[in-house]
Amino acid sequence: MRSTILPPLKVSTLHQTLLRALRLVWSMAPGWTAANMLLVVIMGVLPIAALYLTKLIVDSVTAGLAGPDPAAGFPQVFFFILVAVVIALSLAIARSLSELTSEAQSMIVTDGVSDILHAQSIAVDLEYYEDTSYYDTLHRAQQEAPYRPTRIVNGLVQIGQNGISLLGVAVLILTFSWVIALILLAAAIPAALVRYYYARARFRFEQENTESERQAGYYHWVLTDSSHAKEVRLFNLGPLFRERFKNFRTDLRKGRLKLARYRTLSDSASQAIVVTALFGTFAFIAYSTLQGMITVGDLVMYFLAFQLGIGFIQAILNSLAGLYEDNLFLTNFYQFLDLEPKIQAPENPALVPEPRDQKIEYRDVRFSYPGGTKDAVSGVNLAINPGEVIAFVGENGSGKTTLIKLLCRLYDPDSGSITVNGIDLRRFDPVAWRKEISVVFQDYVHYYLSAAENIWIGDIEQDQDPAIIAKAANRSGADAVIQKLPEGYKTNMGHWFSGGQELSEGEWQKVALARAFFRDSNIVVLDEPTSSLDPLAEADLFRNFRDLLEGRSAILISHRFSTVQMADRIYVLDKGRITEAGSHEELLKLKGRYAHLFRTQAEHYQVKHSEN
Missing domain, CATH: 1.20.1560.10 (ABC transporter type 1, transmembrane domain)
Known part of the structure; x- marks a missing residue:
């Protein structure tokens, strides 16, 4: 801990x-x-x-x-x-x-x-x-x-x-x-x-009362923010949260008075x-x-x-x-x-190896989150070769996203190392290294900016070239969505500002994917990249996925086996450890955890199909 x-x-x-x-x-x-x-x-x-x-x-x-x-x-x-x-x-x-x-x-x-x-x-x-x-x-x-x-x-x-x-x-x-x-x-x-x-x-x-002040602020946010509006009404949470807010504010007011x-x-x-x-x-x-x-x-x-x-x-x-x-x-x-970041550039940072020639290795990596009672990942060894597509599979909390955060140097391992062509990530300037990675996390952000800016902020060092932005949108399927908006790529997204247009969750995910494709990076990381996409959109994305990568390496994290089975190598994680590794066919022959999860999901779809 x-x-x-x-x-x-x-x-x-x-x-x-x-x-x-x-x-x-x-x-x-x-x-x-x-x-x-x-x-x-x-x-x-x-x-x-x-x-x-x-x-x-x-x-x-x-x-x-x-x-x-x-x-x-x-x-x-x-x-x-x-x-x-x-x-x-x-x-x-x-x-x-x-x-x-x-x-x-x-x-x-x-x-x-x-x-x-x-x-x-x-x-x-x-x-x-x-x-x-x-x-x-x-x-x-x-x-x-x-x-x-x-x-x-x-x-x-x-x-x-x-x-x-x-x-x-x-x-x-x-x-x-x-x-x-x-x-x-x-x-x-x-x-x-x-x-x-x-x-x-x-x-x-x-x-002594900072946390109470923040708790009151939290309930105020839940009651007034659009992201909670549906559930607050559906579950009739308004009276409960209003009462809790008033109780916190009353106690604070009494103390100050x-x-x-x-x-x-x-x-x-x-x-x-x-x-x-x-x-x-x-x-x-x-x-x-x-x-x-x-x-x-x-x-x-x-x-x-x-x-x-x-x-x-x-x-x-x-x-x-x-x-x-x-x-x-x-x-x-x-x-x-006075808080000092631990993740900083070394005095003489090493040069990041040339794109398309970066072999990444996790070497006996162990990490736990601050305040955590157990390791999030432990004893992880794996390699990602240039141009290779790998996938992480496992239950929630098995350590899949943690491995990505470590790769992006949002954290450093407690022990072990992650290397690029044998060079420890800690020897690179973290800003320079992160330029090599495009990531779409499962909790991707809705930016209330124009549609064009939503894609451009994937790589703000590039010019806002409409053609390049549209190309990235085409690759993710977002272009068809944006073209239908009142002002196309100039349309503001979300309802925070005048003239803004709200998208469905699946449409927002396409915009987030376009952001990743717009970034001039060597590694593309997609964490549950199709969780909000309909089956047709998912099929369109992965039908030509390797062409979309244009020779770049990719890491996929998904609970949908239709997404990960096209990977060159799949790593199965359980409680922070890799328990199986191989291609889709090799893991099915192994008849282990992956095969069990795949067949369970396949049977679910077969039952649904027969019922229909």
Whole structure:
């Protein structure tokens, strides 16, 4: 049994996450990020200037009222007001520009992170998809990654802006009383602690409930996706799955509301401390004014400064707590990005042997899937000569498709090797080797693209030559289907997009076969290639099958013996091992497992024929 392949989750230190997030955002949007930082400085300085101007205005008005001619002081007051207007307008413009830069930065980073997720999803080995914990990691990365890096940068921006403003406020308050400055700092700490503990509690909750979130998402998908629509109605599964979805969502909602209630109560208590400190300080400032120690303008300035100072400190501490929260959640994203594929090109890859001259050998191959309790294949030895057609036969789960996945280097054997002309597949660049293989798996994909693109994506390095695409479609029988579509090869397939046309399963299989024939490869692998075809279409495909191969090797996997009996050699698998091998005639003479399965299927058709 192979253990799970994901490494344990490690929460990065705050500075590691900050540096990594900053590099990520800067690499994607350097211009917008630089503009945002400049605006931060401007928005940090202007509020202090506005605060000081307020003092000057109040003092000028007070002085004018105390003088013999109050109106004489108005020009000075009016000048200060004009300066205040300029500052207010500048601050408003800076805020608007900051919103623009932040929005642009966010959109660019969100799209960039999505691209990183897509690239990593393609790069990781297929074996990760066999691991349940991988889906939890992927889900958490998808949920958090698009916006967390931008939030980190914006959090640092807010810390910078508030820090600059706080520095100015601190200078003003320290000129009045250092005790007031300490009270200012102490009053803001409880709110930051609340945010810190809430972030930890929420992170634990989301970690522990990721699978429940995915299960709810699964039931939502089943209820809304077209691929399940028939059975949901036929078996009346709608009420059952709706109830299960609601139960998952209810449990998740209750857990999150419990955390929210805790945060609300704690926030209320911390804000009570802030209000008490604010108005207690205001009383002290008012008393100092009445004692003649400071002017009325000072009274207004210090009160506003204290009010702003608490706000700035709270904002800074909240931003720090937010950075801590973002650090926790970005750990999921970076855990996903740090997954290392095992199947990689060697430093000096060997050249893939020339097409039509590739002898493939499985040498004592053993393999088990991650988390599996037994070997999927074991002790497999076989050879495929150039231009040869072989077939794998066996019951479900006997290892047939696993041998194909190993040949394609979607996995590597646990022991043994697969060689081409004596060279281990692991010595080739996997991308270069896969170009040599065309595969139609039994769970082939319906691509909701045009009919032409559905065939062309079999080999995207080729030009979209209509003649070559049509030739591949002719070979699989798909051309007759496509010609009947409203716009022929330009018709969109499926009902996801406007003008799309849905095909029958057999017609989709013909398109998938055309994809394999379009690929300029040396080996054609067909896994249950006619499972959805009618008997006439199957007969048409295999009547000239060797001509269609044009000298290429082929591997057939099928439960239909009418399909495999034309193979040069047939391998019978049972529980991951090859138990018989030979041509159709040789295996019938052997009177073993193959002969038994063949006669059982033949008798079934004979009974059906006699009944008709």
